[in-house]
Amino acid sequence: MDGDLYYGLPVDRLPIDAVDVPNEAHLLRSARYRGAVDIEPEHAVEAVLDPRRLVARDPKSRTGEAIRVVGYSAGMDRVLVVVLVPDGHPPDGLWHVATAWPADSRTRRVYSGKGNKNG
Secondary structure (H helix, E strand, O other): OOOOEEOOEEHHHOOOOEEEOOOHHHHOHHHOOOOOOOOOHHHHHHHHOOOOOEEEEOOOOOOOOOEEEEEEEOOOOEEEEEEEEEOOOOOOOEEEEEEEEEOOHHHHHHHHOOOOOOO
């Protein structure tokens, strides 16, 4: 979102230099949702570190500090949505994966650059 600031920085320019997965259970989606795909920690990190990633605030964040990253995981050959929370305040580049899931078709179109055509 244009003009959206996070600790004074545009959301899409937040430093995301290192990513860890403190609780892998949050990536085991099949345990909570029938038919869901589990995400391996390394695939979530790979998607976050994608140079073409998209970054936005997480609209479902209870604290307002979570962000969503949409990026490609070559290991899964999928575009993923990864929710991150910062380690520091303000963010210093280290983020923790809260959860992740495969992107839906709309999100994949936005990621591929087709989402803005025809409205």
